[in-house]
Amino acid sequence: MEGEARERGDVTILRRHFGAAILAAFLCAAGLSIAAPPAAAPGASSVSDIRAWTNEIYTRVAIDTGEEVSWQANTLRADPLLGLPPRIFIDIRGAGIRDEILRKPIEVRNGLLRQVRAGRFDRDTVRVVIDLERESTYRVFALPGPFRIIVDIDGDGEIPVLPPSPDAVAPPGPVAAGPSPEVPPSVAPPVPPPAPSSGPAAPVRKHRVRVMIDPGHGGKDPGAIGPTGLKEKDVVLAIGRRIREKLAGSGEFDVRMTREEDVFIPLEERTAMANKGRADIFVSLHINASRNRRAEGFSTYVLSRGASNREDLELAARENGVPVGKLQGVKFIIDDMFTGARKNESLRLAKTVNDAVVRQVATRYPGAQSLGLKQAPFYVLVGARMTAVLVEASFISNAREESRLRDPSCLDGIADGVVEAVRYYGRNGILAHSDF
Ligand SMILES: [Zn+2]
Numbered sequence: 001m002e003g004e005a006r007e008r009g010d011v012t013i014l015r016r017h018f019g020a021a022i023l024a025a026f027l028c029a030a031g032l033s034i035a036a037p038p039a040a041a042p043g044a045s046s047v048s049d050i051r052a053w054t055n056e057i058y059t060r061v062a063i064d065t066g067e068e069v070s071w072q073a074n075t076l077r078a079d080p081l082l083g084l085p086p087r088i089f090i091d092i093r094g095a096g097i098r099d100e101i102l103r104k105p106i107e108v109r110n111g112l113l114r115q116v117r118a119g120r121f122d123r124d125t126v127r128v129v130i131d132l133e134r135e136s137t138y139r140v141f142a143l144p145g146p147f148r149i150i151v152d153i154d155g156d157g158e159i160p161v162l163p164p165s166p167d168a169v170a171p172p173g174p175v176a177a178g179p180s181p182e183v184p185p186s187v188a189p190p191v192p193p194p195a196p197s198s199g200p201a202a203p204v205r206k207h208r209v210r211v212m213i214d215p216g217h218g219g220k221d222p223g224a225i226g227p228t229g230l231k232e233k234d235v236v237l238a239i240g241r242r243i244r245e246k247l248a249g250s251g252e253f254d255v256r257m258t259r260e261e262d263v264f265i266p267l268e269e270r271t272a273m274a275n276k277g278r279a280d281i282f283v284s285l286h287i288n289a290s291r292n293r294r295a296e297g298f299s300t301y302v303l304s305r306g307a308s309n310r311e312d313l314e315l316a317a318r319e320n321g322v323p324v325g326k327l328q329g330v331k332f333i334i335d336d337m338f339t340g341a342r343k344n345e346s347l348r349l350a351k352t353v354n355d356a357v358v359r360q361v362a363t364r365y366p367g368a369q370s371l372g373l374k375q376a377p378f379y380v381l382v383g384a385r386m387t388a389v390l391v392e393a394s395f396i397s398n399a400r401e402e403s404r405l406r407d408p409s410c411l412d413g414i415a416d417g418v419v420e421a422v423r424y425y426g427r428n429g430i431l432a433h434s435d436f
Helices: 005-010 020-035 099-103 232-248 267-276 310-320 324-329 337-364 399-405 408-428
Strands: 045-047 049-054 058-066 070-076 087-093 095-097 113-122 125-132 137-143 147-154 209-215 253-257 281-288 298-303 370-376 387-395
Touching: 049 113, 049 267, 058 087, 058 125, 058 267, 070 137, 087 147, 095 099, 095 113, 095 125, 099 113, 125 147, 209 232, 209 267, 209 408, 232 253, 232 281, 232 387, 232 408, 267 281, 281 408, 298 337, 310 324, 310 370, 337 370, 337 387, 337 408, 387 399, 387 408, 399 408
Parallel strands: 045 095, 209 253, 209 281, 281 387, 298 370
Antiparallel strands: 045 058, 049 058, 058 147, 070 087, 087 125, 113 125, 137 147, 298 387
16 A cells, blocks of 8 residues: 555544543554454455445444454544545454455545545555544444454544443453443433323424334344244344334334345444434344243343343344354443443333333233343444344243244234333433434
């Protein structure tokens, strides 16, 4: 990559928008590359694709390498003398690169991002360069299975102020299988009872509340499969369609889905779709499964770095499509400003969703069990800029619950619960108090 050599001595961190939390996140990301295992032998891994989702205030770039690689991210300030914009670059060691990517930069030019280009920086380093239109905050993390490096860039000047988080200073470490101090039982804020209809009217919003419904899995990924062959991907799509129909009917909500048919969509793309679409609420739909065929009940999750027990860790690993061992090795950059600022709201929505789903299903199937509000490291929630929850709507591995999931009235009950919670949250949650 000609011209990049002279950038070498000019490595600086973009400071204009860097708050302490972001700097911590950035240093954490840099530490990741140092701590990463040695790269595989040259030629074993290759930059096979670069994907981008972008609008003028948000961009996610995914760099696919297939096999795990060691990498390091850094930034360069604009260089007016050389006509170079501010840049984020990721150096990937010991990897090859597909020729088409070398030849064809991804052109964007939308006010936030100029282009994404890649080249061979030296004999065993591939450098991916993101040319920005203006200095922006960003976070970088990697997801395994297949290995991809994700860069999230925020061009929004309105950065929520975060209180100091114990997570932000906690040393990164493997996800604990035992009780996690991060998930105290008291962490969920109490959900207030519905306000009487005679209460003060909610302020007029500048746009309808945008909801992104995310039916999990799809296409080559069936998700969990029940004892008689029912597939999670089909059940959650049926529930998602019902939610969209019920929510969109009132005209109060702008409802979208990450998938409307039986197709495979990578987890990081689902989050990117919600961010790019500026969704206010993200609801990922899943059905639980367990080796214990008697396990039953409904639970709703928010993102956290660890899980409070082995079952939740195994669940997150399965939903993430990686072995538990890989999940334990991943260090998330989840303490960023958007996830952190939205965590309490996500906890509130998750509790509201779970209570409403159980109540609705119980009217049709008395005895429906609630496993309550939970937290675990789900990839699909990492980097979500809005209130985001993941529903595990009963166990497909349980014969009784599987047969219930074949009943359209049960699917209606689950959908009614989500709709009721989203309506309630939209009217009484943070959205009612936001100026947007
Ligand atoms: Zn799932």
